[in-house]
Amino acid sequence: MKVIIGLGNPGINYTYTRHNVGFRTVDRIAEKCGSKRERNTLSSILIDTEYKGETFILAKPQTYMNVSGRAVREIMHWYKLEPQDILIISDDIDLPLGKIRLRPHGGAGTHNGLRSIIAETYTDKFPRIRIGIGSPPENMELASFVLSKFTDEDMDIINSAIDRAANAALEFILYDIERAMNIYNTNK
Numbered sequence: 075m076k077v078i079i080g081l082g083n084p085g086i087n088y089t090y091t092r093h094n095v096g097f098r099t100v101d102r103i104a105e106k107c108g109s110k111r112e113r114n115t116l117s118s119i120l121i122d123t124e125y126k127g128e129t130f131i132l133a134k135p136q137t138y139m140n141v142s143g144r145a146v147r148e149i150m151h152w153y154k155l156e157p158q159d160i161l162i163i164s165d166d167i168d169l170p171l172g173k174i175r176l177r178p179h180g181g182a183g184t185h186n187g188l189r190s191i192i193a194e195t196y197t198d199k200f201p202r203i204r205i206g207i208g209s210p211p212e213n214m215e216l217a218s219f220v221l222s223k224f225t226d227e228d229m230d231i232i233n234s235a236i237d238r239a240a241n242a243a244l245e246f247i248l249y250d251i252e253r254a255m256n257i258y259n260t261n262k
Contacts, residue, residue, distance in 0.1 A: 075159060076246070077131045079134075079146060080096030081142050091220065092219065095205045095236060102239075103123070116152055118137075118149060119133070119134045128248060139190075140187065142190050146191045157195065158178075158200065160200050162188065163205070165206075166206055168184070169207075170206045171206055171208035171231055172234060174206065175259060176203050177204070178252070179201065242258040245258070
């Protein structure tokens, strides 16, 4: 069993913020797979999904970004998952707008959601997809920036990145993180 977990904040006010590209990517995967049935359990919205004969679960933690680790720990415990069975999708201020980067494991950097997951699961050995949201302007606080919405000019770029991240996640489901990295970690 594999689980794709998109990070974000619950609530309509956060839907199109920079911090919610993980949630939006999970929604895009569900759309690609024709998945509709959601259930609210394990501090998350879970969506049972199937793609090309592979069954897996999509998850959107409902704990808010900074305590995402609680939901991830609950999911891992309930389904008896190893870290390599989950794929975390998050925003990243250290990547240019629209760039995606896949990794088999790694630290949290400046991301509080990833920091929470590492603290709750006692490991950083989980694969992840980071979606670049750009850096905040000099005079803007980080929290305000990640909770801001994309400009109209940036929407096409971020929607394309979300689509590529969704395709990379499905490659992870069908094969593994290494193959997904070989295909999607390009400079295109």
